[in-house]
Amino acid sequence: MSSFVEVATQFAEYYYNTFDSDRSGLAPLYRESSFMTFETNQHQGVKPIIEKLTSLPFAKVAHRITTLDAQPAGASGSIIVLVTGELLIDDSEHPQRYSQSFHLVPEAGSYYVLNDIFRLVYA
Numbered sequence: 001m002s003s004f005v006e007v008a009t010q011f012a013e014y015y016y017n018t019f020d021s022d023r024s025g026l027a028p029l030y031r032e033s034s035f036m037t038f039e040t041n042q043h044q045g046v047k048p049i050i051e052k053l054t055s056l057p058f059a060k061v062a063h064r065i066t067t068l069d070a071q072p073a074g075a076s077g078s079i080i081v082l083v084t085g086e087l088l089i090d091d092s093e094h095p096q097r098y099s100q101s102f103h104l105v106p107e108a109g110s111y112y113v114l115n116d117i118f119r120l121v122y123a
Contacts, residue, residue, distance in 0.1 A: 008070035008081040011104060011111060016063035023053045029113050036116040049116070062088040064095070079104040079111070084121070097121040 018025045030036075030046045043049045065085040073080045081102040086095035103115035 004072045004079045005070050007104070007111065008079055009068060011102070012065060012068055012081065012083055015102075016065065019053070020062050023056070024050055026050065026053060030116075031112050031114070034113055034116070036113075036118070038118045039120065058089045060090050063098075064088070073103065077106040078114070087120075097123065 015026065015029065027046055027050045030049050032045045034045065034049060036043045036049045036052070038052055041052065043052050063085055064087075065083055067082075067084045069082045071080045072078075079102075081104060083100045083102075085098060087098055088095050098118065098120050100116070100118045102113050104111040105114045
């Protein structure tokens with residue numbers, strides 16, 4: 001069994017690689033009970049979350065993780081993950097900083113995202 005830090009690291013790498021190449025490919029990570037806050041907009045369920053992610057107004061994006069923190073969350077085996085990093089959007093030379101948290105819940109030998117909170121960090 002992987003440690004919660006290993007699970008969180010593998011999840012983040014998969015999530016951001018998939019986000020950067022094909023955002024619609026993130027659908028299997030969510031459930032109808034999943035809840036996402038993207039900036040100030042809240043979305044619940046697979047379809048509304050994926051519609052939000054695929055409608056973001058850029059063609060290319062690359063995530064660079066700066067920090068990743070993980071903690072076990074209760075007896076259920078769920079994991080809280082906090083990621084900070086930079087986004088390179090389209091061909092911009094100026095990265096935007098972001099913070100994103102995930103609540104990962106175990107299911108059938110894997111994990112799904114129950115909660116997802118994303119914020120740009122303005123300096």
